[in-house]
Amino acid sequence: MRQLLRRSGTVTVVDPGPATSTGGLDAIVDVLHRAAAGDFEARTAESDDPALDEAGRALNSLLDVVDAFVRESGAALAASARGRFHRTFVERGLPGAYRDGARRINDARDLLRAADEAATEEAEVRSVIVAQAVEVSQHVAAASTELGASAQSLRGTVSAGVDELGTTVDLVHRLEDASTRIDEAVTLILEVASRTRLLALNATIEAARAGEHGKAFGVVADEVRQLSDRVAASSADISAQVDEAQAVSREVSTSISRVAALIAEIDAEATGVSSAAGHAEGGLARMAESLRADIGRFAE
Amino acid sequence: MRPPAARPTSQERTFAREEIIVSKTDLRGHLTYANDVFVRVSGYTRRELLGRPHSLIRHPDMPRAVFRTLWDTVQSGDEIFAYVKNLAADGSFYWVLAHVTPSTDAHGVPVGYHSNRRLPEPAAIRAVEPVYALLLAEEQRHPTGNAAVDASSALLRDWLDERRTTYDEWVWSVINAHEGGAR
Structure with missing residues (x-):
């Protein structure tokens, strides 16, 4: 040069x-x-x-x-x-064809200068775009890494939620078992009350047959009958409430199953986001980093 | 016969826009060729000119820093453009826009220098005159020639540096601004 x-x-x-x-x-x-x-x-x-x-x-x-x-x-x-x-080509002092030649060289110089200016301008625009692209790809890489980490953390949370749901299902089952046992006990009590009522009725009849001497016993027998009636009524109430409790437990059980299915879907989505955003092959973070490196080389 | 040194007057000479003053010198700056326009405008005979140093027509108003720049440039193999005030044999002056280039032999070895001089526009002369006056005033403050040209060359460098330009860019800014007829 x-x-x-x-x-x-x-x-x-x-x-x-x-x-x-x-x-x-x-x-x-x-x-x-x-x-x-x-x-x-x-x-x-x-x-x-x-x-x-x-x-x-x-x-x-x-x-x-x-x-x-x-x-x-x-x-x-x-x-x-x-x-x-x-x-420039100083045209002055040159006659005729020499001056024409000089003018053509100056015209060529004007074209070269315009081309040079255009190239310089293009290079400036290109360097601005490259700088922006590098910045954007840096942001994308950082955001993707963050997104991947968030998705991974979400998977942990979802897993803890699934565990908690399992515990809840156990509790509901235990509640159902307890209701069944209560129902069995109430059935037994109703049977006892029914037989007690029958005994009380028989005792009342025997007391009436004994006349004056059975009068006091008749009062006791009547009292026993009334008690057994109240036990029977109360047991029926308990039975109805246990039925309701069992129905609610079944609904809770169904509802928990639906929630569990939803959480499993969330887990699958989070797994997808985690692998799409992260540093794995084909992950967004890795692609953004590779793009930034490529643009950097292009700008050099 | 060496002609006596001319005493400068305020008389101006000129030449046609279509003409160029041409001269060639050897490597020491001694004239080996002068064209008819040179002979006519300088007022010397061809016999008086040939073999004499080009500084024969140097005008005392010209700062030496310009000639140092000129010689440094052509001796390094580059071309140079310069506005130069010349002294004719009768003491009158004439301004030229000089283009000085080296001539080399087939092996690229310098054999001499060539100068084409064109008629400058008055506006261009008005643009360079204040700068030359500044450099000349600096030279006149020093007792010896070497110290004077050192000082004015440093001043020229500073003056150009201040304007973030080079001698080449500066002289072309004057040419392109004022020598409209040059294009």
């Missing part, structure tokens, strides 16, 4: 000789040959012959303008190629 820079604006001489040749037509021919070979250092000297002098001057003018054009065009294009767009 430095080598190229050093060459900007220089003109290479093929066969360096004296800048000016002295003499007549031979000298002019010599300069023409050197110029044709790309040696723009060659010029003719003044001549005593007016015609040769005029020819020499015209040749020098031609070489001057070609020399200027070659130096300027090389340097202007090299400058544009290196992004030194402020260096």
Whole structure:
């Protein structure tokens, strides 16, 4: 690059000789040959012959303008190629076709500059987008990691809930067993009450048959009958309440089963979220991290 | 025959917009070629010019720091543009926009320097004159030539640094702002 820079604006001489040749037509021919070979250092000297002098001057003018054009065009294009767009081709002093050529080089330079500006602008936009994408992917990776951790923690909570439900189901079963035993006891009490009532009735009849002597016993027997009636009524109440308690227990049992099914669904969802969000293969956190790394490499 | 040093006057010379003043020098800066426009505008004969150092036409209003920048640049192989006030044989002056480039042989070895000079716009001259005056004033405060050009070169560097620019960018900012006809 430095080598190229050093060459900007220089003109290479093929066969360096004296800048000016002295003499007549031979000298002019010599300069023409050197110029044709790309040696723009060659010029003719003044001549005593007016015609040769005029020819020499015209040749020098031609070489001057070609020399200027070659130096300027090389340097202007090299400058544009290196992004030194402020260096234009100075058109002034160049006639006709040379000026047109200079103008075309300046037009090319304008196009190069516009392309360079567009490329610079695109690069700036790209770097902004890349920075944003890196930031977003960092956030996504962090949020996914957090989400995975939350889902994992949710699974733990759900598992504890399932355990607690198991304990509750046991308690309900024990309650059902207790109700059944109460029902059995009430049945026994009702049977005892019924037989006691029958005994009391028989005793009342026997007391009436005993006359005056059985009167007091008759009062006791009647009292026993009334007691057995009250026991029977109370037992029926208990029985009805036990039936109700058993019905409620069955409902609770059914309800707990439904809750258990719902919790199992939550557990399955949490497992899904945990593996989708986390660092496992195909997990969102891992994909976001890999995306961030890729974008980072692209931005370098 | 060496011509006597000219005494500067306030007389200005000029040349046509379509013309270029062309000269070539050897590596020491001694003229090896001067075109007809150079001969006419400088007021010297071709015989007086050839073999003489290019500084023959150096005007005392020009700060040496500019020429040091010019030589440093072309000696490192780069081209340079510079606004230069020149001194003609009769003491009159003429401003040019000089483009100086090195010439090398087929092996890339420098063999001399080439200068194309165009007619500058008055507005461009007005833009560079205050800067040159600043550098010249600095040079005049020093007794020896070397100390003077060291000081003014440092001043030029500082002046450019302050504006966060380089000599190349500065001179092109003047050319692009004022030499509308250059395009």
